[in-house]
Every structure is written in C-alpha cells, then in structure tokens.
Amino acid sequence: MKAIIDRYRDSIIQIATPYSTGTGFLLPDKQLVVTNNHIVQDNREVVVRGDRLPKQLATVVYADPRYDLAFLRMQDPFEVAPESVTLGNDEELTEGDVVVSIGHPFGLEFSITQGIISNANREVENVRYLQHDAALNPGNSGGPLIDRQGTIVGINTLGVEQGDNIGFSLPVRYLKQALLDYQAALPGVKARCEACDNVVAEQEVENDQYCPHCGAKVYLPSFAEVYEPVGVAESIEELLVEIGQDVRLSRRGPNNWEIIEGSARINITYHEDTGLIMGDAYLCALPKTDIKPIYEFLLRENYETEGLSFSIKDQDVVLSLLIFDRYLNLSTGMKLFRHLFERADYYDNVLVEKYGAIWRKEEEN
Numbered sequence: 001m002k003a004i005i006d007r008y009r010d011s012i013i014q015i016a017t018p019y020s021t022g023t024g025f026l027l028p029d030k031q032l033v034v035t036n037n038h039i040v041q042d043n044r045e046v047v048v049r050g051d052r053l054p055k056q057l058a059t060v061v062y063a064d065p066r067y068d069l070a071f072l073r074m075q076d077p078f079e080v081a082p083e084s085v086t087l088g089n090d091e092e093l094t095e096g097d098v099v100v101s102i103g104h105p106f107g108l109e110f111s112i113t114q115g116i117i118s119n120a121n122r123e124v125e126n127v128r129y130l131q132h133d134a135a136l137n138p139g140n141s142g143g144p145l146i147d148r149q150g151t152i153v154g155i156n157t158l159g160v161e162q163g164d165n166i167g168f169s170l171p172v173r174y175l176k177q178a179l180l181d182y183q184a185a186l187p188g189v190k191a192r193c194e195a196c197d198n199v200v201a202e203q204e205v206e207n208d209q210y211c212p213h214c215g216a217k218v219y220l221p222s223f224a225e226v227y228e229p230v231g232v233a234e235s236i237e238e239l240l241v242e243i244g245q246d247v248r249l250s251r252r253g254p255n256n257w258e259i260i261e262g263s264a265r266i267n268i269t270y271h272e273d274t275g276l277i278m279g280d281a282y283l284c285a286l287p288k289t290d291i292k293p294i295y296e297f298l299l300r301e302n303y304e305t306e307g308l309s310f311s312i313k314d315q316d317v318v319l320s321l322l323i324f325d326r327y328l329n330l331s332t333g334m335k336l337f338r339h340l341f342e343r344a345d346y347y348d349n350v351l352v353e354k355y356g357a358i359w360r361k362e363e364e365n
Contacts, residue, residue, distance in 0.1 A: 004100060004150045005112060009051050011085050012104045012143065015039055015072075016047040016252040018227045023103040023143035024048070024072065025152070027179075028080040033072040034175060035142035036157060037063050040070045044224050047249055050104075053078050055249055055260075060221035062182050062199075064192040067127060067174045068157050070221075071182065088151025090130060090171035093120045098148050099132055101156055101167065103140030111140055115165065122168065129168040130154045136167035145169040189222040227251075232270055232325045236277065239333040240268075243341070262345030265360070268337075270325070277328060279321035279337060281344035284357040286315050294355040301347075307336060308343060316360065317351060319344050 013024040013033050017040060024035030033048060040046050040060050049055040053074075062071035093099075095117055103111040115134030122131040130145065136156050145154035154169030178199075182190055186201035193200060195216035202222050204212045211218045229237050233255055237247045240257065250257040255270040266281040286294065298310040298317070311318050321340045323333070351357040 001100060001112070001114065004146055005102070005110065007084050007150055008102060008144065008146070009110070010053075010080050012050065012102055012110065013053065014049045014104050015142065016049075016258075017043045018229070018251045019043070019254060021139065021253045022141045023139060023156070025102075025142075025144045026050070026078065026080055026085065028085055030179070031073065031077055032061075033058060033074065034155065035070050035072065036155070037065050037068045037070040039142050040072070040221070041065070041219075042224050044221055044226070045248070046072065047251065048072065048074060050078070057248060060189070060224075062178075062190050063219060063221050064178055064199075065219065066192055066194050066197065067170055067178060069155065069170070069175060069178050086151040087172050087176060088147055088149065088153045090120075090153040090173055093117050093130065093147065093153060095120060099130075099134055099153065100146045101132075101134040101136060101140055101143065101169070102146065103137070103143040103156065111137065113140075115167070118166075124168065127174075128171060129157070130171055132167055132169065133165045134167055135165045189220055191218050191220045193218050232272075232277070232328065235328055235330070235333065236268065236270060239330055239337060242330065242334050243338050259341065261341040262348075263359070264341075264344035264348050266341060266344055275325040277323045277325060279340050281319040281340060282360060283317045283319055283344060283348035284351050284359055286312065286317065287356040287358060290356065294351065294357060297351075297355060305343065306339075308340060317348075317357060319347060 011026045013026055015022050015024050015035055020039055022039035024033040026033050045057045045059055048058045056075055058072040058074045061073045097117045101113045113134045115132045117132050119131035122129045140156050143156045144152040145156055147153045153172050156169050158168050181199040185199045186203055188201045188203055190199050190201045193211040193216055196214035198213045200211055200218055202220050205218050209217055240247050245259055250259055252258045257268040259266040264281050264283055266279055269278045302310050309320050321336055
C-alpha cells in the first residue's frame with residue numbers, strides 16, 4: 001500500500017469552494033483535475049492544492065451531472081510524471097478484489113482506506129457503480145479508487161450513512177468515455193446534457209442554456225453566478241480583504257476560511273447557531289520529550305496575549321481568537337485578526353526554535 005500511496009501522492013488534489021470541500025486527482029498528460037461534479041457545481045472557479053502544488057484557483061471546464069464527474073484546469077501547469085497516474089480496467093474486477101481509496105481533505109492528512117469489492121456491478125439510477133467497503137467520507141469524494149496493481153479503477157462518489165462502511169465508486173470506464181466526449185466536443189467550457197447524454201460547449205448553448213440537440217436545459221459551469229457572501233460572512237471577508245488577504249483562495253466550505261500567514265495556518269470559522277466567530281492559528285506540534293518548559297511558556301503567555309489564548313488540541317499548539325458576531329465591525333475585526341495573524345507568525349518560530357516544538361506537516365503543502 002505504501003508504494004501506491006507514494007506513487008499517487010503528488011497527483012492527489014485538495015479542492016475547496018464556498019459551499020464544500022473534496023478531493024480530486026491530476027491526469028498529467030491532459031493537465032486536467034478529475035473530481036465529482038457535486039463538489040464543484042455552481043462554481044466557475046475553485047481552490048486547489050496538492051502535496052507539492054501551491055494553493056491556486058482552477059477553472060471548472062467540464063460538468064457531468066449524469067455521472068457526477070467534473071474536470072478542472074489549473075492556472076499554472078503542474079508537472080507530474082505521466083506514468084504515476086494510470087487508468088485501469090474496472091471490468092476485470094470481481095467480488096473480493098482488494099481496493100484502496102485515497103482522499104485528501106483540506107487541513108487533514110491523506111485519508112487512505114483499504115477494502116474489498118462486494119459488488120462489481122451495482123446499478124443505481126441507471127448508472128453502474130463499484131460497491132466496496134473501503135470507507136468513504138465527504139473528504140474522500142472525488143478521489144481515486146485504486147486496485148492492487150496501482151491503477152485507477154474508479155472515482156469515489158459517495159458513502160452510505162450508517163451503512164457499515166458501504167461505499168460507491170464510479171467505474172473508470174465512465175471517466176474514459178467522458179474524456180473522449182470532452183475532447184471531441186467544440187472548444188471551451190463544456191457540460192453533458194442529462195436528457196440526451198450529449199456533451200455540448202458553451203458556444204453552442206450560449207445564454208439560453210438549452211441543449212442544441214434536445215432542447216433540455218444544460219447547466220454549464222461558465223454560467224454559474226459569481227459567489228457573493230452575505231451577512232456575517234460578508235463582514236468577515238470584507239475585513240480579510242482590508243488586511244490584504246485573497247478571499248477567493250481562503251474560502252474552504254460554508255462559513256470557513258483558511259489563511260496562511262508566514263509559517264502559520266489560521267482557520268476562521270463562523271458558527272451561525274451560536275454567533276461565535278473563531279480564529280484558530282495552528283502553530284506547531286508538541287515535542288515528543290521535555291514538554292514541561294513549553295507548557296510553562298504557554299501558561300505565562302496566556303496572561304500576556306491580549307484577546308488571544310493558547311490551547312493544546314491533539315498535540316497541536318493553537319493560538320485562538322473568539323468574538324461574537326454582534327460585536328464584529330470592520331475596525332474592530334481588522335485590529336483583532338491582524339493581531340492574531342502577526343502573533344501566530346511570531347509564536348510558531350519561538351516555539352520551534354526555542355522550545356523544540358515540531359513544524360506541522362501541512363506547512364509543507
């Protein structure tokens with residue numbers, strides 16, 4: 001399994017939109033990222049990031065609601081050895097074959113689960129799926145399902161809630177056909193018509209959004225409305241812009257933003273039910289030994305860090321800011337979050353260089 005993971009590590013892509021997060025994988029020879037349509041729908045652009053790929057915007061160039069597929073094209077070409085990603089033959093799979101599911105949700109390590117094929121030909125709404133018990137979670141959606149030979153045999157699509165690790169992956173044969181249909185269609189952003197199954201380009205559909213073949217409505221990514229935050233989310237994004245952040249790259253699902261400030265990673269979350277806005281700066285991990293000095297330092301600093309507090313979460317040192325939405329305004333918010341960003345970038349260096357803390361692995365991305 002380790003050899004398979006190492007082979008695909010550079011090709012697994014994290015995806016985030018204002019509405020959701022998920023996984024995709026790169027096809028190096030085509031410079032396309034494959035993912036699920038339900039992850040990127042209603043977006044013209046999404047945020048992508050990989051193990052060696054810096055965070056950037058990618059354009060949604062193909063939407064396939066029938067097979068829940070989407071293709072993304074990155075702004076900057078990314079070099080990965082073509083032989084590292086191989087599309088296999090799902091029709092050779094039989095019940096009992098071992099498969100591996102790979103996902104890479106934002107902010108988390110690779111999610112790797114192993115299982116077996118329990119049904120190689122499960123039909124759901126006239127589409128055939130691979131049913132297996134390699135556990136899938138929302139972060140795995142859009143990632144590859146890989147066989148023991150290291151070839152991609154499916155695209156992870158969905159798991160069954162309370163389904164005892166039942167997962168479904170779209171057989172790779174559908175991806176191969178979608179790639180042929182995509183390449184055969186006219187240039188530009190494209191989509192598959194759910195009614196007649198034809199792939200059409202935006203220049204054929206234009207603004208009326210109707211399929212030229214059958215007249216059914218077609219939903220092209222280029223017709224998606226540009227996301228506009230409202231309410232408290234709008235206020236948070238306004239202050240982030242004012243302190244120099246690119247909010248398009250920061251969005252990470254509903255009411256969630258990720259900021260990289262120097263060597264620190266800060267997660268901002270708004271909890272609508274409680275009205276609480278949280279800024280959590282993940283600084284570094286505790287050392288394996290001699291942790292007393294670092295605890296003493298954190299306790300002392302908790303008396304000095306005005307409006308901020310240190311805590312430990314799963315061995316990570318976290319510097320946090322809490323504010324209720326009713327107290328948030330542009331001036332106050334800018335001051336508080338700028339203070340958090342500056343102190344986070346300061347403290348992680350102090351903790352690592354002076355107290356032996358360990359840099360977090362996410363910072364390598």
